[in-house]
Amino acid sequence: MRCGYYDAGLCRSCTWLPTPYAAQVEAKQRHAADLLAAWPDLTWLPPVTGPEEGFRNKAKMVVAGTVDEPTLGILDATGHGTDLRECGLHEPVLHDALPALAAFVTRARLTPYHVPTRTGELKHVLATVSPDRELMVRFVLRSTESLARIRKHLPSLRADLPHLRVVSANLQPRHAAVLEGEHEEPLLGDSLAFRVDGITLHLRPQSFFQTNTAVAAALYREGAAWVDDADPTSVWDLYCGVGGFALHLARPGRDVVGVEVSAQAVEAARLSAEEAGVTARFEEADATTWMTARPAAPDLVVVNPPRRGIGPELAAWLERSAVRHVLYSSCNPTTLARDLAAMPSLTPVRARVFDMFPQTAHQEVLVLASR
Missing domain, CATH: 2.40.50.1070 (OB fold (Dihydrolipoamide Acetyltransferase, E2P))
Structure with a gap:
């Protein structure tokens, strides 16, 4: 990708622009693998990429x-x-x-x-x-x-x-x-219809959605495939936003609950579930407060937190719970590694880098950890 703004020194937001795209992806893969080197048996799948320009929605x-x-x-x-x-x-x-x-x-x-x-x-x-x-x-x-x-x-x-x-x-x-x-x-x-893999998500003005639609769709598909392999009967999707993961994971006979602090996002997710005819439920609450107040754990928990990660309280609850699997989608591999280390009973078994942000050092990493 060539950029006249970068060449003229007017904008340097794309800090990796001079680096060939293949080398960018390789560096992101290496960085994530180095941070998760404490789990040498972790299987890394090839990185998922999309267009290196014209991708921001x-x-x-x-x-x-x-x-x-x-x-x-x-x-x-x-x-x-x-x-x-x-x-x-x-x-x-x-x-x-x-x-x-x-x-x-x-x-x-x-x-x-x-x-x-x-x-x-x-x-x-x-x-x-x-x-x-x-x-x-x-x-x-x-x-x-x-x-x-x-x-x-x-x-x-x-x-x-x-x-x-x-x-x-x-x-x-x-x-x-x-x-x-x-x-x-x-x-x-009041909302923008966002069709992703046959599911219509409803984005309200203050709702969050990934900035790269094609790679976000691949992330949801991969997460759904990994969860289907684990075959849980109950799933909690924490930090669920407008329901991207929860709605992709809903299956007959599987109890899916999404938890999100944003009232707008929860309202949108409920509308999407109703339109799609799926049984996922959505609760407006702080993820840590809601989860730590539950008397029993589900089979699988999805976490897609902000850059700060899930933090010690939620990680400790997951560690001592009966949860069999955690699907962790992270935009910050450093806090991802910290949170996984705080849950030693849950071993990372599968991981993949999703390049949501070409031309920068940012990346999304999906990890499945199993007890």
Whole structure:
């Protein structure tokens, strides 16, 4: 992949861009294997890869510049904007939508937030594209000052982007390096249909989904195959998000429960289960609190935590429980290795690297541990 922004020194987010892609994948595999070297009998399957460019289903663009000449991209060291509308990582639909979003900033007179002076309203534009090429757009604002203008000009944005299905405004009033706030103001639609392997997931504006749709689908398929090999009758999916793993694992005669702290995500997962006709149930709760309060353990537990991992309390509960298998999907091999070490009765037996994030050092690692 070639990038004019990188060559010009304007953006270095893709830290591994000068490294040939095959060498990137090899390095990620080696890094994960080194961190899990304490289990020499662990079977490593070949890494799963996708396109090395045009793969991102999300565009997280900092808005800067002026109303008449906004930039969508990142901030430089002085807090001023660098426009990255031609970024080669975005899926084509996102790439093609960014000029219309920039034009909308001007049309609706949305003043870009100026970090050095702490003035302005519009901080970020967040856009997501589904496998069916439909769009969700979120405007991250400092206040409600511009909401009326966004609503007024929304028909023109829909005319420019015929596949636009969801629009919302997120309120983030703090001057802080925080992407979004807690309050979301719906402006159009409520969820984006995300079809993955025949299952329709529903992404609400604040829901999480992997940024690489093709590799995420492969991750769910692999997880489902490993779980089917283990043949559990009961499964808990912790940190389940909108239900990606839980819905792929649901089978007749198998009791599946997903647990997620986000009310939006749980509501979306329940809708997906109802539409798919599967028996998975979903609970709104903190994963550790919910699990450690259960009187009995299931046959298999899926964990897909944030970068900090599952932590000592949950790992200790799993270690002393009767759980026979743990399927661990990790975006941080360092905390993965730490958590596995805290569960010595559960031996990692199978692992695979999924390259969700080409051109960077980040990776997803799937591990099956069995008692």
